[in-house]
Amino acid sequence: MKALFIGGTGTISSAITKQLVESGCELYLLNRGTRNADLPAGVHSIKADINNEAQVAELIADLSFDVVADFIAFKPEQLERDYRLFKGKTKQFMFISSASAYQTPFSDYRITEGTPLSNPYWEYSRNKIACEEYLTKQYREQGFPITIVRPSHTYDERSIPLGVHGNNGSWQVARRMLENKPVIIHGDGTSLWTMTHNSDFAKGFIGLMGNIHAIGESIHITSDESVTWNQIYEIIADALGVKLNAVHVASEFLAASSKYDFRGGLLGDKANSVVFDNAKLKRLVPEFAATTRLDQGIKQTVAHILANPEHQKVDEEFDLWCDKVVNALAAAEKALAE
Known part of the structure; x- marks a missing residue:
């Protein structure tokens, strides 16, 4: 598999990067290079600011991918840019949305992918919803091969996951x-x-990569705990x-x-209170289990x-x-x- 990650060094994406390289994936990371010091050997680095669309278009002119995943898009205009850059260049485009996009307050504490998207309290979540709506439109009208992934509270070894903390972390x-x-x-x-450990999230995400049954779908990836x-x-x-x-x-x-x-x-x-139903993920990725x-x-x-x-x-x-x-x-x- 040949994949391109926009970002690739954050809390969620770093574990995916590590596991993919260990599996032999041909992986490219497109980022500014400020956090690439600890990248595993074998990762191909494309050093650029994704917001410089002309530069990125030139750098990827001769490249195509099985999967492109954007981990750092938060607003619809960023997805519009991605569509222009990667239409016809990937068999699957994966967007990392957020489980906070689900209906708030909830009508049912059990969350499935069919739970409505609505969050009047948080602009971040409303922007993610708008991103999903834009991509869904491109899938329905232009055949752009999208997969939308909704993480919830995912953590790694670098920060303690909390509810209340300041601007400098936990x-x-x-x-x-x-x-x-x-x-x-x-x-x-x-x-x-x-709460989901990033190594467990990575297992579910990798199972969706190149998965024909995930095209056009929205899936959350969380622990069952x-x-x-x-x-x-x-x-x-x-x-x-x-x-x-x-x-x-x-x-x-x-x-x-x-x-x-x-x-x-x-x-x-x-x-x-939220309890996630991961039945859809487990249908698409039967081997998935959060074990941490x-x-x-x-x-x-x-x-x-x-x-x-x-x-x-x-x-x-x-x-x-x-x-x-x-x-x-x-x-x-x-x-x-x-």
């Missing part, structure tokens, strides 16, 4: 745990969530070897903050981050914001008790 929350500071959990922590947010934070604290000091804060209260955009990330996504249990994956992630200081990005601004929220709640409780 390390500051882990640091608060290590310092026995209160850690914010949105809501009462009992809503169900699904459901956990509460309380369990998630307890797992993280356990991996760090500390006792969790949790403070539960209403998602609506957090979303009212002008400091961080929790309206989209919480009300439009993580504050809702969350507690096992989190332990691997925490160990990697503790051993690699470059992943420990301090976020003092977020730390102070957490203290402010916790103190505001404590003051409110005191006032009610008087």
